[in-house]
Amino acid sequence: MTIPKPGEIFRYARTGDLYEVRVVTREFIVLHALDGSSQVMTGKGSLDFLFFRAAPGDSFQEEHPVGPDRRAPGKGMMV
Structure with missing residues (x-):
């Protein structure tokens, strides 16, 4: 069983999104998406x-470059 420390970066296996460990309790771990879109609470036994x-x-920047040809969807701009 992996016991992370706050500040460590993990990749979600299903989507590949990056999450930072924010809180570690006796039973749970709270992770926040580096892009700020979500947060996850999982049991320590499920983390692996x-x-x-x-x-x-x-890093988040490598996966989500920002520039004239790459803009946020839903903001009236092309992706």
């Missing part, structure tokens, strides 16, 4: 099945 540690080079 749902998440894996992000590689040291992984």
Whole structure:
């Protein structure tokens, strides 16, 4: 069983999104999406099945570049 520390970055296995560990309690772990879109609370025993540690080079910026050709959907701009 993986016991993370606050500030560690994990990748969600189903979507590949990056999450930062914010709170670790005796039974649960609370993670926040690096893009600010969501948060997850999972049991410590489930962490290894749902998440894996992000590689040291992984970052939100690399996955979501911002520039003239890459803009947020739903804001009246092209993706």
